[in-house]
Amino acid sequence: MTFDELNLMPRLLENVRKAGYTEPTPIQQAAIPLVLEGRDVLGCAQTGTGKTASFALPVLQRLAEQRSRRPEARVIRALVLSPTRELALQTYENFELYGKGLPLQSAVIFGGVGQGSQAEALHRGADIVIACPGRLLDLMGQGLVRLDWVEVFVLDEADRMLDMGFIHDVRRVVRALPERRQTLLFSATMPGEVEKLALDLLTDPADVKVDPVTSTVEAIDQCLYYVDKSNKKRLLAHLLQEGKPETTLVFSRTRHGVDRIVRELKKAGIEAAGIHGDKSQNARQTALKRFRDGDCGVLVATDIAARGIDVEGLSLVVNYDMPMEPEAYIHRIGRTGRAGREGKAVSFCCIDEVKQLNQVEKLIGRRLREEKSDWPMEVTTPSEKKPREPRPARVSASGEAAPRRKASPAPQAPAKTAQRAPAPRTPGRQDVRRGSGSGSRRPSPLGRPVRRRNPGAGKGGRTR
Numbered sequence: 001m002t003f004d005e006l007n008l009m010p011r012l013l014e015n016v017r018k019a020g021y022t023e024p025t026p027i028q029q030a031a032i033p034l035v036l037e038g039r040d041v042l043g044c045a046q047t048g049t050g051k052t053a054s055f056a057l058p059v060l061q062r063l064a065e066q067r068s069r070r071p072e073a074r075v076i077r078a079l080v081l082s083p084t085r086e087l088a089l090q091t092y093e094n095f096e097l098y099g100k101g102l103p104l105q106s107a108v109i110f111g112g113v114g115q116g117s118q119a120e121a122l123h124r125g126a127d128i129v130i131a132c133p134g135r136l137l138d139l140m141g142q143g144l145v146r147l148d149w150v151e152v153f154v155l156d157e158a159d160r161m162l163d164m165g166f167i168h169d170v171r172r173v174v175r176a177l178p179e180r181r182q183t184l185l186f187s188a189t190m191p192g193e194v195e196k197l198a199l200d201l202l203t204d205p206a207d208v209k210v211d212p213v214t215s216t217v218e219a220i221d222q223c224l225y226y227v228d229k230s231n232k233k234r235l236l237a238h239l240l241q242e243g244k245p246e247t248t249l250v251f252s253r254t255r256h257g258v259d260r261i262v263r264e265l266k267k268a269g270i271e272a273a274g275i276h277g278d279k280s281q282n283a284r285q286t287a288l289k290r291f292r293d294g295d296c297g298v299l300v301a302t303d304i305a306a307r308g309i310d311v312e313g314l315s316l317v318v319n320y321d322m323p324m325e326p327e328a329y330i331h332r333i334g335r336t337g338r339a340g341r342e343g344k345a346v347s348f349c350c351i352d353e354v355k356q357l358n359q360v361e362k363l364i365g366r367r368l369r370e371e372k373s374d375w376p377m378e379v380t381t382p383s384e385k386k387p388r389e390p391r392p393a394r395v396s397a398s399g400e401a402a403p404r405r406k407a408s409p410a411p412q413a414p415a416k417t418a419q420r421a422p423a424p425r426t427p428g429r430q431d432v433r434r435g436s437g438s439g440s441r442r443p444s445p446l447g448r449p450v451r452r453r454n455p456g457a458g459k460g461g462r463t464r
């Protein structure tokens with residue numbers, strides 16, 4: 001099936017083509033016609049399946065084609081609730097990408113940062129709002145958000161929302177929505193609580209189900225190296241020199257990391273190009289062209305920069321840093337082994353990343369095969385988090401620098417630094433999992449693991 005067969009408007013087809021998508025994914029094939037018809041949809045799909053476009057494209061089309069219920073003012077016509085700020089941002093970016101050229105404004109709302117610019121964006125007017133529930137309720141409480149004219153409500157990752165304890169927040173938001181609306185609910189799993197929520201929220205919904213994303217990556221050969229942060233560069237150079245993969249995409253968590261890795265590889269005599277958000281569009285295009293043309297076999301990228309670039313037939317994906325969000329692992333490694341080609345994905349994990357590794361393994365439902373190298377993990381004490389630097393001055397609504405916040409006092413106790421284990425040894429998996437304070441679980445007084453709430457999705461907020 002092609003996108004042309006989905007009855008999408010020319011502008012959306014153009015934007016999808018520009019995003020590099022050639023054919024709709026199964027969830028898009030199933031959901032887009034239903035949403036365009038105005039049906040409520042209960043979608044069982046995970047991030048990584050193309051789920052966002054499956055609702056964003058038809059929602060954009062409906063809003064562009066239909067008259068607003070309140071045409072005299074710009075009001076919120078579509079609300080997407082996301083459990084985490086990362087997902088909210090990603091969804092917002094997708095709406096921006098797919099909706100380019102349409103007369104529709106989007107805004108994103110999430111906690112953890114000042115609310116000024118978010119409130120401002122709402123004041124200017126947004127047709128589509130992507131929000132985390134905590135901050136949305138805050139702004140609603142302050143009278144800065146009204147949901148009376150919402151035509152489409154999307155509840156994304158409902159199971160995660162419930163896991164994170166947002167069920168009451170979600171229900172409070174729903175109470176502020178008009179009765180007459182289209183509702184789309186997406187969830188990776190359908191536990192009883194999500195089914196109950198679906199029954200309450202949806203009217204005669206169409207069920208759409210696609211295989212969990214994890215099954216699509218099962219064909220990829222995935223392995224893991226425990227390695228100290230300082231030795232990752234050596235291990236990477238070694239793997240590239242030994243295996244001589246034709247094309248390699250290396251993922252770094254930060255922009256500085258991208259530049260550093262490119263420098264280190266060059267020192268080791270390996271040609272590499274880097275792309276990240278600080279580079280100009282031109283520099284990014286040049287790097288990508290060099291990689292595509294085979295002038296350099298290694299591309300180093302951040303998750304955000306790598307999103308949207310479609311590089312076919314990668315021989316190797318390297319998770320130089322473990323991703324902060326487990327779903328990003330699937331996105332990353334999904335870039336290898338495409339179109340029936342064999343692919344390989346390698347992850348580097350230092351002691352500070354064991355928590356992220358655990359989350360990835362939980363998501364894919366299995367342990368990654370562990371490989372040994374000449375650089376086994378020797379540092380087995382997690383590094384202490386540095387106290388946060390005060391934020392740089394922000395710009396107020398009038399364009400002037402807002403006053404700096406007082407920096408929090410330095411901690412009393414001297415910060416511990418990472419210690420080397422006395423004898424070099426690679427910790428067994430159990431050692432790493434249990435011995436680390438950075439594991440994904442911390443002991444509760446009852447001796448059972450306690451889930452941590454997502455710190456970003458609660459109070460506070462920032463906009464883009």
Ligand code: AMP
Nearest residue numbers: 021023024025047048049050051052053
């Ligand atoms: P999502 O599940 O929405 O997070 O999407 C996962 C990734 O797939 C994102 O990087 C999208 O840009 C990409 N994507 C979405 N739809 C398609 C498509 N039809 N063809 C290729 N890539 C897609």
